[in-house]
Amino acid sequence: MKSVVQRTGLSPHVIRVWEKRYGAVAPRRTASNRRLYSEAEVRRLLLLHAATKAGHSIGTIARLSDEQLRALTGWAEEPAALPPIVNGHTLPGDPSAGFLARALETVRRLDARAFESVLLGASLQLGCQGLLQKLIAPLVIKLGDLWCSGELTAAEEHFASGAIRNFLAGLSRPFTLPENAPALVVATPAGQVHELGAVLVAAAATSHGWRVTYLGTSLPAVEIAGAVWRTTARALALSLVYPADDAALPAELTTLKRALPASVAIVAGGRAAAAYRPTLEAIGATLAEDLPGLYAFLDSVRQPDGVTPSRS
Amino acid sequence: MKSVVQRTGLSPHVIRVWEKRYGAVAPRRTASNRRLYSEAEVRRLLLLHAATKAGHSIGTIARLSDEQLRALTGWAEEPAALPPIVNGHTLPGDPSAGFLARALETVRRLDARAFESVLLGASLQLGCQGLLQKLIAPLVIKLGDLWCSGELTAAEEHFASGAIRNFLAGLSRPFTLPENAPALVVATPAGQVHELGAVLVAAAATSHGWRVTYLGTSLPAVEIAGAVWRTTARALALSLVYPADDAALPAELTTLKRALPASVAIVAGGRAAAAYRPTLEAIGATLAEDLPGLYAFLDSVRQPDGVTPSRS
DNA sequence: CCAAAATAGACCAGACTTAGACAATCGCAA
DNA sequence: TTGCGATTGTCTAAGTCTGGTCTATTTTGG
Known part of the structure; x- marks a missing residue:
């Protein structure tokens, strides 16, 4: 099972040596003498890796308890288990370092692998929800800011868009939804060209x-409404990012409202959502400022027939 | 019944060995000792195939129950086994035709999970290359046709785009590339709004x-060129799908050519590529009609300077 | 008689395990 | 500063385990 253990970012040799010389872990063995690591041991190895990267020598920390290690590294929470398929490496060097800054730096370099690496490290350390709220959401906002002020090229923006999208797609894959999970349609209305917000909402939901x-982006009202009908969705999420002064959008939104089933709740978010507030209020849409706001909306709309097994 | 069992994508040898060594299945036998598989056993083999592809060793999972296997692979629903063909000899020509039809049907229903299920089943049976060449590529073309003729709504097209994109992203994730792998930039020039072709090219490469x-889509020439410079890419792939009569595109392409390093090879493909042939020839771009064409281009451009010394 | 399918066994590539060697790096004493 | 040992990561070699493939041979159906 060494290949699975590669998700610690350590080489097989190192893991064996840590076990033999320092007794850092004591994996079970199969009948044929192969190492079998529990989830807890994988996490312990991650902690050890982080601690050594932070400067502690392995010999002095290998026998510490998990709690001591956590205190040492400053890792707050048990890292959430990740999709076990990942084969990437390169842990976050500094537990305290800003993932945001490193993510931006990799975007500037257009380095897809490094970017994914940062996201992966963040997801390990922050957990799925933490990743979304503490890294992806701020990152999306930051990218939007930079793009608006011209400090980010279109290529960089597109690149980040695609990379985040792909990463979130992989993140959402392992979720096994109950058969009766409520349905949500995520889209941006015609004229809205930025996809990132919608992707974020989709992953969060x-x-x-x-x-x-x-x-996806820039869909006419009729199309969106048709999709809602066909999927018998309970709610519709709209992402409004740019432009913030589209004269045609209010009409589009009212058309949309008219074409929707009356029972469908609408939520809108994104940097430009506030600019269309009157129209949004007119069509009975909820305004979600941030992810917690979105979650609140989703919970309020989720009907009692589903038992709401919330994952964290 | 072994030929019919090929719809699991496994070789006859493997199926027999799994049965003998691990007791993975226990098919009934005819009077003359031939194996007779039930539908449930075929599905079980599919599950096992998926699980092994996901990295689990057959020896440890062969005895698990179907439920455990489903949990392991994350397949909520019954795997999209192949056409329900039975004794009739409908087999050899195109096992992919069935997948294509079913994929289109799920797109029509906007059912993301079913769509993924079809893609997953196809990837098992056809393999990665087969999936791209025999299902995804025709599907992309078909979707384009339907969209052009108005038989596909924008919502369906967007939906399929996103779903295929996500699936291909997941497919490409496990690839571990050598450090010195040649770099390729994939984009569509400004004005080109269809993403699917570019996504396909990215996954194939x-x-x-x-x-x-x-x-991604619709990037100005300067941006594309800048990205090529920064990633020190050896080649650039452009996807030209729609529109096919953009008067501004030739100028865009020549600008692009001028801004690129001279050593960078350009390849163009997509339904609209032929329409811009003169310009493409003028800038020295290769025209790739299909995926084999793309592969040929990639092989011809891959230079021997990175001979993979396998030691860094 | 031939194609297809069955069995048993050989075979091979790749991954894993152990033991030990080797090379950097660091701290500390002289 | 130099020298020395301890620490720590990496590498090699030889053997084992695993799992897919292949061959030889027999049986069956058309």
């Missing part, structure tokens, strides 16, 4: 137990 | 051992 139908 | 920087 999926991790929150919703069955998401993602439609 | 990744699976072919290239380090891909994916930039």
Whole structure:
């Protein structure tokens, strides 16, 4: 099972040597003498790796308890288990370092692998929800800011878009949803060209137990409404990012409202959502400022027939 | 009944060995000792195939129950086994035709999970290359046709785009590229709004051992060129799908050519590529009609300077 | 008689295990 | 500063385990 253990970012040799010389871990063995690591041991190895990267020598920390290690590294929470398929490496060097800054730096370099590596490290350390709220959401906002002020090129923005999208797709895959999970349609109305917000919403809702139908950017109202009808969705999420002064959008939104089933709740978010507040209020949409706001909306809309097994 | 069992994508040898060594299945026998598989056993073999592809060793999972296997693979629903063909000899020509039809049907229903299920089943039976060449590529073309003729709504097109994109992202993730893999930039020039072709190219190139920087749709020439410079890419792939009569595109392409390093090879593909042939020839771009064409281009460009010394 | 399918066994590539050697690096004493 | 030992990561060699493939041979159905 060494290949699975590669998700610690350590080489097989190192893991064996740590076990033999310092008794850092004591994995079970199969009948044929192969090492079998428990989830807890994998996490312990991650902790040890982080601690050594932070400067502690392995010989002095190998026998410490998990609690002591956590205190040493400053890792707050048990890292959430990740999709076991990942084969990437390169842990976060500094537990305290800003993932945001490193993510931005990799975007600037257009280095997809390094970028994914940062996201992976963050997801290990922060957990799925933490990743979304503490890294992805701020990152999306930051990218939007930089793009608006011209400090980010279109290539960089597109690149980050695609990379985040792909990563979140992989993150959402392992979620097994109950058959009766409520359905949500995520889209951006015609004229809205930025995808990142919608992607973020889709991932958040999926991790929150919703069955998401993602439609992407710039769809006419009729199309969105049709999709809602066809998927019998309970709610519709709209991402409004740019432009913030589209004269045609209010009409689009009212058309959309008219074409929707009356029972469908609408939520809108994104940097430009506030700019369209009157129209949004007119069509009865909820405004979600941030991810907690989105979660609150989703919980309020989720009906009691589903038992809401929330994942965290 | 072994030929019918090929719909699991496994070789006859493997199926027999799994049965003999691990007791994975226990098919009934005819009077003359031939194996007779039930539908449930075929599905079980599919599950086992998926699980082994996901990295689990057959020896440890062969005795698990179907439920455990489903949990392991994350397949909520019954795997999309192949056409329910029975004794009728409908087999050899195109096992992919069935997948294509079913994929289209799930797109029509906007059912993301069913769609993924079809893609997953196809990837098992056809393999990675087969999936791309026999299902995804035709599917992309078909979707384009339907969209052009108005038989596909924008919502369906967007939905399929996103779903395929996500699936291919997951498919490419496990690839571990050598450090010196040649780099490729994939983009569509300004004005080109269809993403699917570019996504397909990106996945194909990744699976072919290239380090891909994916930039998405509708990027100005300067941006694309800048990305090529920064990633020190050896080649650039452009996807031209729609529109086929953009008057501004030739100028865009020549600008692009001028801004690129001279050593960078350009390849163009997509339904609209032929329409811009003169311009493409003028800038020295290769025209790739299909995936084999793309592979040929990639192989011809891959230089021997990185001979993979296998030691860094 | 031939194609297809069955069995038993050989075979091979790759991954894993152990033991030990080797090379950097660091701290500390002279 | 130099020298020396301890620490720590990496590498090699030889043997084992695992799992897919292949061959030889026999049986069956058309």
